[in-house]
Amino acid sequence: MGSLIHSSPTLIQRVRPTAARGFTLLELLVVLVIAALLMGVVAFNAMPGERQALQNEAQRIALLLQLARDEAIVRNRPIAFEADNTRYRFLIREENQWQPLGQDDLLREREYSRAPIGLSIVPQLSADNGPLRIVFGREPVDKPFLLTLAIGESSVAIRADGVGHFTVE
Template structure:
Protein backbone atom coordinates (compact mmCIF):
# COMPACT_ATOMS: atom_id res chain seq x y z
CA UNK A 1 0.00 0.00 0.00
CA UNK A 2 2.87 2.35 0.72
CA UNK A 3 4.19 1.67 -2.80
CA UNK A 4 0.81 2.57 -4.27
CA UNK A 5 0.71 5.91 -2.45
CA UNK A 6 4.29 6.67 -3.44
CA UNK A 7 3.61 5.78 -7.12
CA UNK A 8 0.48 7.96 -7.24
CA UNK A 9 2.42 10.92 -5.77
CA UNK A 10 5.19 10.48 -8.29
CA UNK A 11 2.79 10.13 -11.21
CA UNK A 12 0.53 12.98 -10.09
CA UNK A 13 2.73 16.01 -10.83
CA UNK A 14 3.91 14.61 -14.14
CA UNK A 15 0.40 13.95 -15.40
CA UNK A 16 -0.75 17.40 -14.22
CA UNK A 17 2.15 19.13 -15.97
CA UNK A 18 1.43 17.19 -19.13
CA UNK A 19 -2.25 18.15 -18.87
CA UNK A 20 -1.40 21.88 -18.58
CA UNK A 21 0.62 21.94 -21.80
CA UNK A 22 -2.01 19.97 -23.69
CA UNK A 23 -4.75 22.50 -22.90
CA UNK A 24 -2.91 25.57 -24.35
CA UNK A 25 -1.96 26.58 -27.90
CA UNK A 26 1.48 26.02 -29.30
CA UNK A 27 3.47 28.79 -30.89
CA UNK A 28 3.07 27.17 -34.30
CA UNK A 29 -0.73 27.02 -33.94
CA UNK A 30 -0.81 30.72 -33.01
CA UNK A 31 1.40 31.61 -35.99
CA UNK A 32 -0.88 29.66 -38.35
CA UNK A 33 -3.93 31.52 -37.03
CA UNK A 34 -2.17 34.88 -37.43
CA UNK A 35 -1.09 33.95 -40.96
CA UNK A 36 -4.65 33.05 -41.97
CA UNK A 37 -5.99 36.27 -40.44
CA UNK A 38 -3.33 38.28 -42.29
CA UNK A 39 -4.24 36.67 -45.61
CA UNK A 40 -7.95 37.38 -45.09
CA UNK A 41 -7.29 41.02 -44.17
CA UNK A 42 -5.08 41.51 -47.22
CA UNK A 43 -7.77 40.04 -49.50
CA UNK A 44 -10.34 42.47 -48.15
CA UNK A 45 -7.93 45.39 -48.49
CA UNK A 46 -7.02 44.46 -52.07
CA UNK A 47 -10.58 44.29 -53.34
CA UNK A 48 -11.87 47.88 -53.00
CA UNK A 49 -13.73 47.75 -56.30
CA UNK A 50 -15.88 44.87 -55.06
CA UNK A 51 -16.56 46.74 -51.81
CA UNK A 52 -17.30 49.97 -53.72
CA UNK A 53 -19.73 48.22 -56.06
CA UNK A 54 -21.63 46.41 -53.30
CA UNK A 55 -21.68 49.58 -51.17
CA UNK A 56 -22.97 51.63 -54.10
CA UNK A 57 -25.65 49.01 -54.77
CA UNK A 58 -26.79 49.16 -51.12
CA UNK A 59 -26.96 52.96 -51.24
CA UNK A 60 -28.89 52.92 -54.53
CA UNK A 61 -31.38 50.37 -53.14
CA UNK A 62 -31.82 52.46 -49.97
CA UNK A 63 -32.34 55.60 -52.05
CA UNK A 64 -34.97 53.89 -54.23
CA UNK A 65 -36.86 52.82 -51.11
CA UNK A 66 -36.59 56.29 -49.57
CA UNK A 67 -37.82 57.99 -52.75
CA UNK A 68 -40.87 55.71 -52.89
CA UNK A 69 -41.54 56.45 -49.21
CA UNK A 70 -41.21 60.21 -49.80
CA UNK A 71 -43.69 59.99 -52.68
CA UNK A 72 -46.17 58.17 -50.44
CA UNK A 73 -45.54 60.61 -47.59
CA UNK A 74 -46.20 63.62 -49.85
CA UNK A 75 -49.56 62.14 -50.80
CA UNK A 76 -50.45 61.37 -47.16
CA UNK A 77 -49.44 64.86 -45.96
CA UNK A 78 -50.95 66.55 -49.02
CA UNK A 79 -47.76 68.57 -49.23
CA UNK A 80 -44.86 68.99 -51.60
CA UNK A 81 -41.77 67.10 -50.48
CA UNK A 82 -38.48 67.24 -52.36
CA UNK A 83 -35.33 65.12 -52.39
CA UNK A 84 -32.04 66.88 -52.94
CA UNK A 85 -28.44 65.69 -52.86
CA UNK A 86 -26.16 67.55 -50.48
CA UNK A 87 -22.43 67.28 -49.80
CA UNK A 88 -21.82 63.78 -48.47
CA UNK A 89 -25.43 62.61 -48.68
CA UNK A 90 -28.99 63.76 -49.28
CA UNK A 91 -31.98 65.19 -47.49
CA UNK A 92 -35.70 65.63 -47.87
CA UNK A 93 -37.30 69.06 -47.59
CA UNK A 94 -40.92 70.14 -47.36
CA UNK A 95 -42.45 73.20 -49.01
CA UNK A 96 -43.30 75.97 -46.55
CA UNK A 97 -46.23 78.37 -46.73
CA UNK A 98 -43.83 81.20 -47.62
CA UNK A 99 -42.69 79.33 -50.75
CA UNK A 100 -39.34 78.12 -49.38
CA UNK A 101 -38.14 74.68 -48.36
CA UNK A 102 -37.57 73.44 -44.80
CA UNK A 103 -35.56 70.28 -43.96
CA UNK A 104 -37.59 67.31 -42.72
CA UNK A 105 -36.16 65.86 -39.55
CA UNK A 106 -38.54 63.00 -38.72
CA UNK A 107 -37.24 59.44 -38.44
CA UNK A 108 -38.41 58.40 -41.89
CA UNK A 109 -37.11 61.26 -44.02
CA UNK A 110 -34.24 62.63 -41.96
CA UNK A 111 -30.97 63.60 -43.71
CA UNK A 112 -28.78 60.65 -44.74
CA UNK A 113 -25.02 60.43 -45.28
CA UNK A 114 -23.74 58.17 -48.03
CA UNK A 115 -22.19 54.95 -46.74
CA UNK A 116 -19.66 54.93 -49.59
CA UNK A 117 -17.68 57.66 -51.34
CA UNK A 118 -20.23 58.90 -53.90
CA UNK A 119 -18.28 61.07 -56.33
CA UNK A 120 -21.19 62.28 -58.48
CA UNK A 121 -24.98 62.50 -58.30
CA UNK A 122 -26.88 63.39 -61.47
CA UNK A 123 -30.61 64.04 -61.89
CA UNK A 124 -32.25 63.87 -65.30
CA UNK A 125 -35.91 63.89 -66.27
CA UNK A 126 -36.94 61.87 -69.31
CA UNK A 127 -37.50 64.23 -72.23
CA UNK A 128 -34.92 66.69 -70.90
CA UNK A 129 -36.16 69.31 -68.49
CA UNK A 130 -32.77 70.90 -67.78
CA UNK A 131 -30.56 69.82 -64.89
CA UNK A 132 -32.73 69.93 -61.77
CA UNK A 133 -31.16 70.12 -58.34
CA UNK A 134 -34.03 68.33 -56.61
CA UNK A 135 -36.90 65.96 -57.26
CA UNK A 136 -40.28 67.23 -56.08
CA UNK A 137 -43.08 64.94 -54.99
CA UNK A 138 -46.54 66.46 -54.78
CA UNK A 139 -50.05 65.41 -54.05
CA UNK A 140 -49.81 63.23 -57.16
CA UNK A 141 -47.01 60.85 -58.14
CA UNK A 142 -44.20 62.09 -60.37
CA UNK A 143 -45.69 62.33 -63.84
CA UNK A 144 -42.37 62.42 -65.72
CA UNK A 145 -39.91 59.56 -65.21
CA UNK A 146 -36.64 60.62 -63.63
CA UNK A 147 -33.19 59.03 -63.50
CA UNK A 148 -30.72 59.59 -60.67
CA UNK A 149 -27.18 58.49 -61.51
CA UNK A 150 -24.90 57.61 -58.61
CA UNK A 151 -21.17 57.29 -59.27
CA UNK A 152 -18.45 55.97 -56.99
CA UNK A 153 -15.18 56.15 -58.90
CA UNK A 154 -15.71 54.30 -62.17
CA UNK A 155 -18.76 52.40 -60.87
CA UNK A 156 -22.20 53.79 -61.76
CA UNK A 157 -25.76 52.84 -60.93
CA UNK A 158 -29.06 54.46 -61.80
CA UNK A 159 -32.15 54.84 -59.66
CA UNK A 160 -35.03 55.21 -62.08
CA UNK A 161 -38.65 56.19 -61.67
CA UNK A 162 -41.36 54.64 -63.76
CA UNK A 163 -43.50 57.74 -63.36
CA UNK A 164 -46.04 56.06 -61.09
CA UNK A 165 -44.24 56.34 -57.76
CA UNK A 166 -42.07 53.23 -57.91
CA UNK A 167 -38.29 53.26 -58.18
CA UNK A 168 -35.80 50.63 -59.29
CA UNK A 169 -32.02 50.28 -59.49
CA UNK A 170 -30.25 49.35 -62.71
CA UNK A 171 -26.81 49.47 -64.28
CA UNK A 172 -26.47 52.01 -67.09
Protein backbone atom coordinates in the same frame (compact mmCIF):
# COMPACT_ATOMS: atom_id res chain seq x y z
CA MET B 1 -0.26 -21.89 -15.42
CA GLY B 2 1.80 -19.03 -14.11
CA SER B 3 3.56 -18.63 -17.43
CA LEU B 4 0.29 -18.46 -19.29
CA ILE B 5 -0.87 -15.52 -17.16
CA HIS B 6 2.48 -13.82 -17.70
CA SER B 7 2.26 -14.06 -21.49
CA SER B 8 -1.33 -12.94 -21.66
CA PRO B 9 -0.71 -9.19 -20.98
CA THR B 10 2.06 -9.15 -23.57
CA LEU B 11 -0.32 -10.54 -26.14
CA ILE B 12 -2.91 -7.89 -25.22
CA GLN B 13 -0.34 -5.12 -25.58
CA ARG B 14 0.52 -6.25 -29.09
CA VAL B 15 -3.11 -6.46 -30.22
CA ARG B 16 -4.17 -3.09 -28.79
CA PRO B 17 -3.70 -0.24 -31.31
CA THR B 18 -1.32 2.51 -30.34
CA ALA B 19 -2.93 5.74 -29.09
CA ALA B 20 -2.93 8.79 -31.39
CA ARG B 21 -0.03 11.05 -30.53
CA GLY B 22 -1.17 14.25 -32.33
CA PHE B 23 -1.97 15.71 -35.72
CA THR B 24 0.10 15.10 -38.79
CA LEU B 25 1.68 18.00 -40.62
CA LEU B 26 -0.71 17.52 -43.53
CA GLU B 27 -3.75 17.78 -41.25
CA LEU B 28 -2.42 21.01 -39.72
CA LEU B 29 -1.77 22.52 -43.16
CA VAL B 30 -5.31 21.68 -44.32
CA VAL B 31 -6.79 23.38 -41.24
CA LEU B 32 -4.63 26.47 -41.79
CA VAL B 33 -5.66 26.73 -45.45
CA ILE B 34 -9.34 26.46 -44.56
CA ALA B 35 -8.98 29.11 -41.83
CA ALA B 36 -7.18 31.46 -44.24
CA LEU B 37 -9.90 31.05 -46.87
CA LEU B 38 -12.64 31.77 -44.35
CA MET B 39 -10.85 34.88 -43.11
CA GLY B 40 -10.45 36.07 -46.70
CA VAL B 41 -14.16 35.65 -47.41
CA VAL B 42 -15.11 37.51 -44.21
CA ALA B 43 -12.69 40.36 -44.98
CA PHE B 44 -13.97 40.60 -48.57
CA ASN B 45 -17.60 40.86 -47.42
CA ALA B 46 -16.84 43.20 -44.52
CA MET B 47 -15.24 45.82 -46.77
CA PRO B 48 -17.49 46.27 -49.81
CA GLY B 49 -16.01 47.74 -52.96
CA GLU B 50 -17.15 50.90 -54.69
CA ARG B 51 -19.78 49.09 -56.74
CA GLN B 52 -21.33 47.37 -53.68
CA ALA B 53 -21.30 50.58 -51.62
CA LEU B 54 -22.97 52.45 -54.49
CA GLN B 55 -25.56 49.68 -54.88
CA ASN B 56 -26.39 49.85 -51.16
CA GLU B 57 -26.68 53.65 -51.29
CA ALA B 58 -28.97 53.46 -54.34
CA GLN B 59 -31.20 50.89 -52.62
CA ARG B 60 -31.52 53.17 -49.58
CA ILE B 61 -32.31 56.22 -51.73
CA ALA B 62 -34.88 54.29 -53.80
CA LEU B 63 -36.73 53.27 -50.63
CA LEU B 64 -36.60 56.84 -49.30
CA LEU B 65 -37.88 58.22 -52.63
CA GLN B 66 -40.80 55.79 -52.39
CA LEU B 67 -41.51 57.00 -48.86
CA ALA B 68 -41.24 60.69 -49.87
CA ARG B 69 -43.65 60.14 -52.76
CA ASP B 70 -46.16 58.46 -50.45
CA GLU B 71 -45.74 61.22 -47.83
CA ALA B 72 -46.45 63.90 -50.43
CA ILE B 73 -49.73 62.19 -51.28
CA VAL B 74 -50.71 61.59 -47.63
CA ARG B 75 -49.75 65.09 -46.42
CA ASN B 76 -51.26 66.68 -49.53
CA ARG B 77 -48.12 68.84 -49.94
CA PRO B 78 -45.19 68.67 -52.34
CA ILE B 79 -42.05 66.98 -51.00
CA ALA B 80 -38.69 67.32 -52.74
CA PHE B 81 -35.56 65.19 -52.78
CA GLU B 82 -32.50 67.45 -52.98
CA ALA B 83 -28.97 66.13 -53.45
CA ASP B 84 -25.44 67.30 -54.15
CA ASN B 85 -22.23 65.27 -54.37
CA THR B 86 -21.80 64.82 -50.58
CA ARG B 87 -25.31 64.60 -49.05
CA TYR B 88 -29.02 64.49 -49.70
CA ARG B 89 -32.14 65.64 -47.88
CA PHE B 90 -35.90 65.93 -48.18
CA LEU B 91 -37.82 69.21 -48.16
CA ILE B 92 -41.50 70.00 -47.74
CA ARG B 93 -43.28 72.98 -49.29
CA GLU B 94 -44.73 75.23 -46.58
CA GLU B 95 -45.98 78.78 -47.15
CA ASN B 96 -44.31 79.03 -50.57
CA GLN B 97 -40.90 77.99 -49.18
CA TRP B 98 -39.03 74.72 -49.07
CA GLN B 99 -38.37 73.64 -45.47
CA PRO B 100 -36.18 70.68 -44.44
CA LEU B 101 -37.95 67.69 -42.91
CA GLY B 102 -35.81 67.81 -39.80
CA GLN B 103 -38.23 66.16 -37.39
CA ASP B 104 -38.71 63.07 -39.58
CA ASP B 105 -36.33 60.24 -38.62
CA LEU B 106 -36.50 58.55 -42.01
CA LEU B 107 -36.51 61.60 -44.29
CA ARG B 108 -33.74 63.46 -42.48
CA GLU B 109 -30.59 64.83 -44.11
CA ARG B 110 -27.93 62.18 -44.74
CA GLU B 111 -24.40 62.01 -46.06
CA TYR B 112 -23.35 59.41 -48.61
CA SER B 113 -21.33 56.53 -47.20
CA ARG B 114 -18.65 57.27 -49.82
CA ALA B 115 -18.44 60.79 -51.15
CA PRO B 116 -18.20 62.54 -53.52
CA ILE B 117 -20.84 60.93 -55.72
CA GLY B 118 -21.61 62.11 -59.22
CA LEU B 119 -25.33 62.61 -59.88
CA SER B 120 -27.25 62.94 -63.11
CA ILE B 121 -30.93 62.74 -63.99
CA VAL B 122 -32.74 62.11 -67.27
CA PRO B 123 -34.84 63.99 -68.22
CA GLN B 124 -33.44 67.12 -66.64
CA LEU B 125 -36.06 68.25 -64.11
CA SER B 126 -34.68 71.67 -63.15
CA ALA B 127 -33.11 74.39 -65.26
CA ASP B 128 -30.86 75.99 -62.64
CA ASN B 129 -27.35 74.91 -61.67
CA GLY B 130 -28.16 74.36 -57.99
CA PRO B 131 -28.42 70.99 -56.31
CA LEU B 132 -30.36 68.25 -58.05
CA ARG B 133 -34.01 68.37 -56.99
CA ILE B 134 -36.86 65.94 -57.61
CA VAL B 135 -40.31 67.16 -56.55
CA PHE B 136 -43.10 64.75 -55.69
CA GLY B 137 -46.54 66.29 -55.98
CA ARG B 138 -49.82 65.45 -54.38
CA GLU B 139 -50.96 63.42 -57.38
CA PRO B 140 -50.21 59.68 -57.53
CA VAL B 141 -48.74 59.99 -61.05
CA ASP B 142 -45.44 61.82 -61.66
CA LYS B 143 -43.01 62.07 -64.54
CA PRO B 144 -40.74 59.02 -64.93
CA PHE B 145 -37.00 59.64 -64.51
CA LEU B 146 -33.66 57.89 -64.31
CA LEU B 147 -31.35 59.02 -61.49
CA THR B 148 -27.73 57.86 -61.89
CA LEU B 149 -25.18 57.74 -59.06
CA ALA B 150 -21.51 57.29 -59.90
CA ILE B 151 -18.22 56.81 -58.07
CA GLY B 152 -15.19 56.56 -60.32
CA GLU B 153 -15.92 53.94 -62.97
CA SER B 154 -18.90 52.43 -61.09
CA SER B 155 -22.44 53.66 -61.61
CA VAL B 156 -25.91 52.60 -60.49
CA ALA B 157 -29.24 53.94 -61.70
CA ILE B 158 -32.56 54.37 -59.92
CA ARG B 159 -35.48 54.19 -62.35
CA ALA B 160 -38.82 55.75 -61.41
CA ASP B 161 -41.77 54.72 -63.58
CA GLY B 162 -43.98 57.66 -62.57
CA VAL B 163 -46.59 55.60 -60.72
CA GLY B 164 -44.60 54.91 -57.57
CA HIS B 165 -42.18 52.12 -58.42
CA PHE B 166 -38.47 52.73 -57.93
CA THR B 167 -36.01 50.09 -59.10
CA VAL B 168 -32.23 49.98 -58.83
CA GLU B 169 -30.39 48.94 -61.99
